[in-house]
Amino acid sequence: AQSVTQLGSHVSVSEGALVLLRCNYSSSVPPYLFWYVQYPNQGLQLLLKYTTGATLVKGINGFEAEFKKSETSFHLTKPSAHMSDAAEYFCAVSEIAGSARQLTFGSGTQLTVLP
Amino acid sequence: NAGVTQTPKFRILKIGQSMTLQCTQDMNHNYMYWYRQDPGMGLKLIYYSVGAGITDKGEVPNGYNVSRSTTEDFPLRLELAAPSQTSVYFCASSWEGITEAFFGQGTRLTVV
Numbered sequence: 001a002q003s004v005t006q007l008g009s010h011v012s013v014s015e016g017a018l019v020l021l022r023c024n025y026s027s028s029v030p031p032y033l034f035w036y037v038q039y040p041n042q043g044l045q046l047l048l049k050y051t052t053g054a055t056l057v058k059g060i061n062g063f064e065a066e067f068k069k070s071e072t073s074f075h076l077t078k079p080s081a082h083m084s085d086a087a088e089y090f091c092a093v094s095e096i097a098g099s100a101r102q103l104t105f106g107s108g109t110q111l112t113v114l115p
Numbered sequence: 116n117a118g119v120t121q122t123p124k125f126r127i128l129k130i131g132q133s134m135t136l137q138c139t140q141d142m143n144h145n146y147m148y149w150y151r152q153d154p155g156m157g158l159k160l161i162y163y164s165v166g167a168g169i170t171d172k173g174e175v176p177n178g179y180n181v182s183r184s185t186t187e188d189f190p191l192r193l194e195l196a197a198p199s200q201t202s203v204y205f206c207a208s209s210w211e212g213i214t215e216a217f218f219g220q221g222t223r224l225t226v227v
Contacts, residue, residue, distance in 0.1 A: 046217075
């Protein structure tokens with residue numbers, strides 16, 4: 001069984017500061033990895049994904065994440081936070097479970113951006 | 116292109132009532148999912164389907180039922196609503212389960 005751990009349920013950064021949201025997964029094989037963002041009262045929107053190939057992936061709105069197999073991590077970063085980045089962020093892994101792939105989510109990290 | 120559409124957006128149920136949450140997608144995706152989202156708990160998979168006529172349980176299936184008679188539709192049925200089913204429900208779809216999932220806007224359900 002796979003699990004996804006997001007360290008820090010709440011993260012606050014100042015506008016213009018580095019954003020770092022942490023995600024670790026447990027899996028016996030390299031999974032497919034995703035970061036989603038959820039704005040208030042909305043559904044989830046894909047930020048970026050890792051399937052195969054380059055371990056540093058770039059997504060929308062200036063976010064990027066690096067897949068580190070040795071650390072089983074997929075941390076999300078953005079060099080300079082903007083007020084519009086305030087939202088909840090979810091890390092997810094897709095792995096074969098039973099007869100099909102399932103998408104398992106972490107518990108989420110609420111990002112607050114301070115002026 | 117509408118994507119994933121969920122109805123209703125909001126609903127209040129009394130304990131013991133039943134209802135169906137509707138979900139339809141127009142992307143011809145074979146995988147469809149139902150999740151519930153509770154504060155601080157992330158999203159928990161209720162049921163999923165890999166194609167028409169095929170459904171399977173996820174992590175938290177008790178109290179729910181699903182059907183998948185067409186590729187487009189994946190309704191979620193609550194037979195005897197309980198306060199523990201108060202949550203926000205999201206439907207999602209994806210292609211082959213390996214690409215990103217596309218989410219609906221959610222249904223906020225309150226059971227009183």
